[in-house]
Amino acid sequence: MCERGVFLWAINRGKSRVSEQYDPQTLQAKWQRRWEELDLFRAEDSPEDPRPRKYMLDMFPYPSGDLHMGHGEVFAIGDMLARYWFQLGYNVLHPIGWDSFGLPAENAAIRRNAHPAEWTYANIETQAESFRRYAPSFDWSRRLHTSDPEYYRWNQWLFNRFYERGLAYRKGGLVNWCPNDQTVLANEQVVQGKCERCGADVVRRELTQWYFKITDYADRLLDDMAMLEGGWPERLLTMQRNWIGRSTGADVLFEIEGRDEPVTVYTTRPDTLFGATFFVVAPDAPLAERICAPDHREAFEAYRSEVAKLSDIERLSTEKEKTGVFLGVHAINPVNGERLPVWAADYVLSDYGHGAIMAVPAHDQRDLDFALKFGLPVRVVVHTGMADPGETGTATAGDGSMVNSGPIDGLSKEEAIAKIIEILAGEGKGRAAVNFRLRDWLLSRQRFWGTPIPIIHCPDCGEVPVPDEQLPVVLPDMRGEALAPKGVSPLATATEWVNVDCPKCGGAAQRDTDTMDTFVDSSWYFLRYCSPGYEGGPFDVEQVRKWGPIDQYVGGVEHAVLHLLYARFFIKVLYDMGMIDFYEPFVRMLNQGQVVNMGKAMSKSLGNGVDLGEQIDNFGVDAVRLTMLFAGPPEDDIDWADVSPGASQKFLARALRVMTEAGAGTPPGASPEGGDLALRKVTHRTIDEVTKLLDSYRFNVAVARMMELTSAARKAIDSGPGASDPAVREAAETLAVMLSLATPYTAEEGWERLGRPVGIGRAGWPKADPALLVQESVTCVVQVAGKVRDRLDVVPDISEADLEALALASDKVKAHLSGAAPRRVIVRAPKLVNIVP
């Protein structure tokens, strides 16, 4: 396997031998220039334009060097759809821009003693050049960079709006800190306890930080997913649902002996309240500190500092033994007055629910593990028919009938939950409650290359937003060593920039020195494309109304609970602000697979990297794009060792020859009427099928159909009516337009050789003639007992009765029936008859 992979890879890297006949580099040089003059793919904002609109969006790139194979795939897929819509006559918005704030630029700047902008904009230019060669149908006039002050100004403007609505706020608490990147991270950026960017172990720190109140929208983020059903990949929806993690249950109030204030716990199983035998608080919650008995304080504090040392991965491991300490106090069970010992244990999280739980060991595995370890009682209150958890060590979490539970004895789980909530509510000791796994979006970053948070801290007025008319708050000019991470934002050292007058009272004040998470930038960039130069706001409301929402979004699944969640949140806030009129930003979403090599993700350490530019140099843009599309379904991974850009190139050479010969055979405009009927039928059937295939993302199959059409035309030229038959021209022109979606250079060259004017990208999608789609005869399979025994040529609209009679009259059928009358005959006209003897 490996050897074969290396071998194929070696071939893929070699210069192709078809280059003498078909030279992609020449075609690229020739057409790229002429297309730039033509500017075919500009989206038209004018309301006068009668064409229906479509918005096609590819996730915009981060400028970390040149384009790579992954970009090659996304943009090949996105462009296939965009160009298809152009050919269908839509007014298509297909923009491009750069997600150009972020850490790599800053790290590069520190290394090179430069400004992050130098690295960033140099890379953007490199990528832009590569894009021009790769030839996606972008409307370049809408290009944007999120690191431009004209763009991030609106991040600040939006921050102010969020702030006004109480959706941006500052709070202290434990946050995720990446010791490598020297900044805090949002929950979404911590994967398995590690930094999503750099993989370093994330630690907890107590810091005051800015948040966006995404939890206010948790219900809508979850419920509105019903609208995305069918348009989004199911697994993406599942990931978001899991991430939001809504659960329903009850808040229950417990008195603590010796304290006036009750403590609230959240539980999804209020029905098991009579089974509570102890009480647990999170050691790092302020509550634990408050209620701990003085004579247990020492042990508690020792335990707490022990827990604080653990990394998230260690603490969250399900394998880990339960630990905890008794706090020397008791809670009172509100339903039966029982005294429950209160423990602190790290399996209870401080930031979920209320940081405290009632423990029901019989019916919760975690509580049971803890009870068994510390010798706490186990009381069964749900009779499930399973063995006693106290004996088996396996908690019974299922449904059953309530026992040992006073007023709810005998009830089922559902009934008991309703009843107990009713009882608690009646006594003011509890109520139904909903909880979410989703936390607020931690927004601040202690790094330089991002949007400054537009807040001024005034000793007298407190937090004062920078007035809109003073935006943007532009980053100070800092470079090199000054940007090195120090645990606080580099902006804090820019004294001149930091010290300002308070906009409210005019007194001495200081700017907030953190920058925004760069996911703010990408949460609304697709709205900016609708009116890129607009100065009256982040976007022209009218234009977004016309272009939005996005009909098709293409990008990687790695943003499932990052960008895609944040953007949905932004859209809902903007909807509430009355700025847009749709609920969801992305109607349809496609996650392309990864491009890998030899079964593994490409990486420097494996030495299996494949360079997009090199592939293009060797095989040409068209062959690379075609290979991406033909390799398999778009959502599948492509193993570059399994595919053959060289073969794609050979196919394109073959297709171009067909177009060349057809162009020489007949003049443009020749009517295909009277041309070779068999070829015409192939052409029209191909149109019909490819159209349907493209409508359902079946690009690989669509390309296969184009190959078949090419072969059919080749055959017609060589051993059929010859190149001068008008049906050959029809086939070649159809082929050219279809190929233009995937391989624009070859298609344009062929189009020219067919005598057509430059601009195949807008030539128009061919229409299948229904008259040429009907077959005058169909092969009908006749089965006896499910086995094929005969084939009949029949007219497609044959009646069931006629077909049955015909089938039963067949000699072969008669032979297999050997005279017996059939028991049953299933007729599926015109394709099949099955006779059950």
Added chain:
RNA sequence: GCCCCCGUAGCCCAAUGGCAGAGGCAAACCCCUUAAAAGGGUUGACGUGUGGGUUCGAGUCCCACCGGGGGCACCA
């Protein structure tokens, strides 16, 4: 541990419950050629991971298992 997706030719992949093969790679052979390359053409499953089931009919639907991939996983 729980949930989801996928197993079709040596390989990548097609096939509204109706003849297992559309397309490509690789291979073998043929034509073209002085020869090679380029070009043109021909050839492929004894049954769809395994075992059951539903059905007139199953790659397709259902159940179990095996193998691969992904998601979630102390969230009370």
